[in-house]
Amino acid sequence: MEAPVNLIPLRRKITEVEAELIAERPPPQKNRVRSMTGYGQSEGRHGDHSWRWEIRSKNKADLGIVVSVPKKMQRVERACRRKIQERLSRGDVWAGLTLTNRAEQGCLKIDEERLQEVLAAAERIAALVGGGKPSVDTILGAPGVLRMVGQEEGIPEAEREALIEAITADFEVALFDLEKWRRREGKALGHLVDSYLFELQLLACRCARDGEAQAEAKARTYVLKDVEEEVQRIMAHVEEARGQLRGAGASGRALEFIGQELVRELVTLKNKAKRSGIGMRAKEMDIYLQRIREQVRNIE
Incomplete structure (x- = not known):
């Protein structure tokens, strides 16, 4: 017959963690998450010329940039491309300039x-x-x-320089508008992911608790060990993900990596759950993990 298993230390630990989570749900943490989706615009005028900038961005694994400007405005295109590269790290970014003149026909x-x-x-x-x-x-x-x-060809050189400088400076306004959009949406995404991480952490505690009950009922050490190892790793990954949400800089790639690691740990836990009686808990955790990964794909 197997020796009795001392479950008191682990039970106390899991029970205390779960009680703290249930007693007071943690408030949304401050985060610096930025979404990859956003929109910005600006308008300006110089002499007879007026213009409108539009910038749009959407999800992409890396940084893609397209800047559309009228002919003979390549200097503006290069300057704007550099500014985007300095300020953004991920996303499919499109910027377009519409330039008009009072003498539209030239x-x-x-x-x-x-x-x-x-x-x-x-x-x-x-x-x-x-x-x-x-x-x-x-x-x-x-x-x-x-x-x-045409409009640009008929501009004197001195006026052209002043026009290019004004258009390039006004691009900063549209880019800042885009960044504000991405920060607002990113903040909401961060709170949503954090709430899903909380649920995942709570379910992990309950998995451990159910594993203890199964081990105590069957007096089998391996049941407890199987669950404990995976739950501890899942809890560690969740804490790291929360740290990434609160950190500065782009965290999307790191969160995607953590999501992949959580998938791997959860697959192992589900396999072990077949003999530990916690299969439903593992399936619930899988639902929240898929939600986390879906939202993380939108984070810069």
């Missing part, structure tokens, strides 16, 4: 060099074959004398 510009070439050619023809000078309509109709220039 403007006509006389090509002085081409005009002189046409006038010189007209004089040579008149000298060779005779005849008067060509009319203004004829000269303007010559290819290349008049051309339509």
Whole structure:
């Protein structure tokens, strides 16, 4: 016959932890979690030009950046891309600039060099074959004398520099708006994940308690050992996850890793539960773990 199992130390430990959890549910902890989903916008004006920035982000395993700007605004695109890389670490980020001018159709510009070439050619023809000078309509109709220039092309260099600087500075406003959105949503996600971790921790305590009861009833040490080992590791992972929620910086990858480890421990616990009579508790824990992993995928 097996020797009696002394369950008093472990029972006291589990009972005390469970009693503390049940007596007072911990309030939502302060967290610095940021979501990967967000939206930001800003509008500005400089001279005859006005613009609108829009930035959107959604979930992605790493950082993806697309910045859409009008032609000849590559400097703006590069500067904005750098700012996103400095401020965000994960997410699929799209930023778009809409630039308008009061003269939306652009403007006509006389090509002085081409005009002189046409006038010189007209004089040579008149000298060779005779005849008067060509009319203004004829000269303007010559290819290349008049051309339509777009909004950006018609901007003087000094004004272009001031415009680029103003547009780039206004991008900061839209990016900050996006970050505020991600922080607000991240805070809610952090509280939700923390509540699921609390339930997981409580169920782990009850698993240990049920395992004690089974071990005491059957007087078999291995039943208690099987449950105790897995529960202790699960509790340790839960505490680490809570620490990540309260820490600074991006915690999404770390939480995803912890979620994978919890899955592994829970699979082992469910296998052991078949002979320890705690199968329902393990299934309940699996439900909360899947909820945790689903929400963690949204965290930066």
